[in-house]
Amino acid sequence: MRITRARAFGGRTRVPGDKSVSHRALIFGAISRGETRVSNLLGSADVLSTKDCLTRMGVEFAEDGSLIRVKGRGLRGLLAPSRELDCGNSGTTMRVMMGLLAGQDFDSRLIGDESLSRRPMKRAAEPLRRMGAEIELSGGDFAPVTIHGRSLRGIEHELKVASAQVKTALLMAGLYASGETRLRGAVGSRDHTERMLPYFGVKLAKSAEGITLSPGQELRATDVVVPGDPSSAAFWMAAACMVLGGSAQVEGISLNPTRTGFLQVLRRMGALVEEELTTAEPEPVGNVRVSAPAGLRGVEVVAEEVPSLIDEIPMLAVVASQAEGRTVVRGAEELRVKETDRIEAVAKNLRAMGVQLETFEDGYAIEGPQPLRGAKIETFLDHRIAMAFSIAGLVADGTTEIDSPGCVAISYPEFYPTLKALAR
């Protein structure tokens, strides 16, 4: 894929369904009683991995126009898979499945691609083991993951990493445990699970201290409308701010406060960000218009806000290179264990484009503005690196070449056609 400088950028667009909400809608639907109808489900490779794992456990899906019907098997209705469950590139699939499978009355084995097989799984396995789970990890931390289904007990657990995947895995296991599951500590990650479970009839108590779930609750099927993915919209917002005279209006995206960190940071950088809320529950959803008529200035991003823009931090690095002054991101060490080491990938590719930056174990510092020059981009097969540097190409001199553009299908299959429609 070759990208050259855009003379203009703008327009109105919708983005595909939110990846996190899509995974959860399928999984919760699968263990519900009745039929869950999901609209605007993201049709990307990661979500397909979740759907395939569930299919192997006897869950049936029917496509009905733009709706997906999930035929729920009830809390205890999953069938033993006849072979291993392939989670592909998807960390959410693997970690949430670990929680779902730990308390079943059958054994299972989860595998993933090369990238996923290098990502840490102990963070989910360890607390699950405290609940009584029997989980074997390769090399003590990695996939393949072998799970021997056991009866579980609820625990009180202090989350050390602000990971929504781990939080969701523990809540899934909690549904199958005897006694309450209480999560404390770093519970401030994206909260789609806590928002959605009550719509499936599950009672859970949320407070400033944490989340408490009682076990044995049967889920009742419901309808889920998946909002547009704000992490996909972020690429268009970034382009709108960087291309001279650019603007973007993205409609129907999740405005869940645990996901809008990038919008807040763009605002602090001087962008004009207008939000119009159209739906409040279960997920706040609305339209967002972004432009940066007065240019952007550098900002500091601190650890507390990192979870609310974790997937947008690669894109932010490119934006920072075009802003006036210093941008510093700290407290983002989680980037090291995403689909690739995203701090390294960002640094390598920005440097290839002629940008000087400093990296830390937990972030980066970039003094802007610095001109970008077209370069060969190494995506490391990471969808968000491919998309962030495609957007960089719009404001670079010469041609930017993306080595494996196909990896955008992990979260945003329509990314390049949409880029062609918005950039001129």
Ligand code: S3P
């Ligand atoms: C996700 C949680 C985040 C995020 C990922 C999706 C989820 O990961 O980066 O893209 O759906 O729960 P962590 O839970 O590892 O922070």
